[in-house]
Amino acid sequence: MANKAKKIIIRPARKSDGKNISSFLRSFPKEQVLQNYFPDYKTSFVAVDLKGRVIGHCGLDISKTGLAELRSLAVAKEYRRLGIASKLVTKCVKLARRKKMWEVFAVTGAEKFLKTQGFRNLPKHMVFLFKDIN
């Protein structure tokens, strides 16, 4: 298993990765990875195998308010539980710090995993609300 992880490179996404990233992310159900739009490649990271195939992705949406949203986090099934998502999230959090963001938040189905990465619920007196406007 450790060998498998060694063959994976985690790096900033490039413009030329665009098509590979979207076809990778579109292979996940919409309930897991929102499909409306994907984060800018300039604030995203990919995990690629030795053949250059995208097997993992995580990006940030940077906002002027100082809030960054962790977006489009996904790792291919056969590469899970190797620490790849943890590395991708760490890269995004470091990038958010460099961009002088105050906080990083995520709307996620992977609550347990993100809590291992230091994410936590809103304080008890606050809730997250949304309205579907379409």
Ligand SMILES: CC(C)(COP(=O)(O)OP(=O)(O)OC[C@H]1O[C@@H](n2cnc3c(N)ncnc32)[C@H](O)[C@@H]1OP(=O)(O)O)[C@@H](O)C(=O)NCCC(=O)NCCS
């Ligand atoms: C959530 C997801 C991104 C996690 O990817 P991953 O690369 O498997 O994550 P990691 O390997 O970093 O960590 C996953 C678990 O493996 C464990 N792990 C990490 N390295 C390990 C290793 N070498 N050996 C055994 N376990 C390991 C971690 O501790 C973690 O444990 P936990 O599930 O108890 O929290 C992946 O399951 C996924 O793509 N899910 C579908 C898409 C999705 O739901 N995305 C979230 C949208 S925000």
